[in-house]
Amino acid sequence: MLYLDNAATTPIRREVLEAMTPYLTQVYGNPSSHHTVGERAAAALDDARRRVARVLGMRAGAVVFTSGGTEANNLAVKGIALAAMAHRGSRHVVTSPIEHESVLASAEYLHRLHGFEITHVPVDGLGRVDPDAVAGALREDTALVSLGYANNEIGTVQDVPAIADVCRAHVVPLHVDAVQAAGWLTLSAADLAYDAISIAGHKIGAPKGTGVLAVRGRVPLEPLIHGGGQQRERRSGTEDVAGAVGFAVALELAEAERAEASQRVTPIRDAFIAHVLADIPAARLTGDPVNRLPGTASFTFEGTSGEAVLLELERRGVVSSSGSACAAGSDEPSHVLVALGIDPDVARTSVRFTFPRSLAGSLEPVADALRASVEAVRTGA
Structure with missing residues (x-):
């Protein structure tokens, strides 16, 4: 996992x-x-x-x-x-x-x-x-x-x-x-x-x-x-x-590891974001594409349910979230995404990936698992 x-x-x-x-x-x-x-x-x-x-x-x-x-x-x-x-x-x-x-x-x-x-x-x-x-x-x-x-x-x-x-x-x-x-x-x-x-x-x-x-x-x-x-x-x-x-x-x-971890994780994050946006129809990155935390990549996938995508992801060995753990279990759309002007129904499709500072190597398998999960939810497969 x-x-x-x-x-x-x-x-x-x-x-x-x-x-x-x-x-x-x-x-x-x-x-x-x-x-x-x-x-x-x-x-x-x-x-x-x-x-x-x-x-x-x-x-x-x-x-x-x-x-x-x-x-x-x-x-x-x-x-x-x-x-x-x-x-x-x-x-x-x-x-x-x-x-x-x-x-x-x-x-x-x-x-x-x-x-x-x-x-x-x-x-x-x-x-x-x-x-x-x-x-x-x-x-x-x-x-x-x-x-x-x-x-x-x-x-x-x-x-x-x-x-x-x-x-x-x-x-x-x-x-x-x-x-x-x-x-x-x-x-x-x-x-x-x-x-x-x-x-x-x-x-x-x-x-x-x-x-x-x-x-x-x-x-x-x-x-x-x-x-x-x-x-x-x-x-x-x-x-x-x-x-x-x-x-x-x-x-x-x-603090001692901060600079090196940020420098190492940022390009891995960027490659992951690019892969997701290129391979998954209607995928949308949320937040600032440049001035963002090195360890955060968050998306919406219109036409899905974020919670359903998360369940499919976990079946494929990846654990992530739909947003703040402090609001988990709420049926309300994310107040953060709504404040950005995102439609509440689209906000409910959000999925957030947050990486450890020890991250190394490619996230391509995660992007592939995400594509398969989104497709499964959209098609009901």
């Missing part, structure tokens, strides 16, 4: 598991405990925080360990917006219609319970956000701009530095959801000029249930979880030391 759903999750790396094991079996102390066992755990936690911060080019104190990307996005959107409301009375958030559900639902929460106005800046047919549209959406009471670095369904990469320039000129914090970008694109705060960034561990070879939100010190953040005041009172609760250690190791490895 060939697994091509790496945007949904990735296996834990051996190096990560080995690094975590001592903190699951021997160094098991509570890092808040003031004795030798607890202090050893606290030292490991502090080291993990420094290592994550080093990859991002931020201060260690900026790093908040979370339970994953969804929590990191919730903490960023709600936490920054609620702090701005408390400090300045700001009740306006700017985002886009193609964001991950955790961002969109957090913005809706702010609107529903706290009276925030939400502006969704439009995207073009390739899923790109125009920095000028962001500038036009900003107001004196804008608390936050929250946008995805790279889209989880279509792979389109946004011009984050240009958007950051706009936000900085208007003194508005920019949160970047980098869950899909990690391991493929630079995460450097110096390169991207964001104010906050979300990352999920299970997309880069760390366990599910691990993640990070990093927030510049000048940006106020209202905690969503209250209790003992851990993590500088931004996320209370006993920290998962083993998870933090594993996340740090996975992020370091992903």
Whole structure:
């Protein structure tokens, strides 16, 4: 079985598991405990925080360990917006219609319970956000701009530095959801000029249930979880030391391998896309054909059902998806594809392939299996 759903999750790396094991079996102390066992755990936690911060080019104190990307996005959107409301009375958030559900639902929460106005800046047919549209959406009471670095369904990469320039000129914090970008694109705060960034561990070879939100010190953040005041009172609760250690190791490895993996995978992806578009009638690539994640190729196949194509693909030994795993099982068409202007019925035919960073060799057999699967669904064979 060939697994091509790496945007949904990735296996834990051996190096990560080995690094975590001592903190699951021997160094098991509570890092808040003031004795030798607890202090050893606290030292490991502090080291993990420094290592994550080093990859991002931020201060260690900026790093908040979370339970994953969804929590990191919730903490960023709600936490920054609620702090701005408390400090300045700001009740306006700017985002886009193609964001991950955790961002969109957090913005809706702010609107529903706290009276925030939400502006969704439009995207073009390739899923790109125009920095000028962001500038036009900003107001004196804008608390936050929250946008995805790279889209989880279509792979389109946004011009984050240009958007950051706009936000900085208007003194508005920019949160970047980098869950899909990690391991493929630079995460450097110096390169991207964001104010906050979300990352999920299970997309880069760390366990599910691990993640990070990093927030510049000048940006106020209202905690969503209250209790003992851990993590500088931004996320209370006993920290998962083993998870933090594993996340740090996975992020370091992903960053070390990023440039080579991107360079190797991109031409394989492009050859696969060309093969699919040439061989399968009515196949349509979704997302930006150039400025897209190296490991993502997504299509629609009019006249089919995406779910039916996926079942046929799995019969032929290929596992992929129809889009975000967080929306799996829904009968609704992808909100991302609809925002691109794709007809809802066509959007339901989408199939997404997301490749591992270890990918090598040709994907021609996958393209052939996809052609046979689409033909089987169209003909009812």
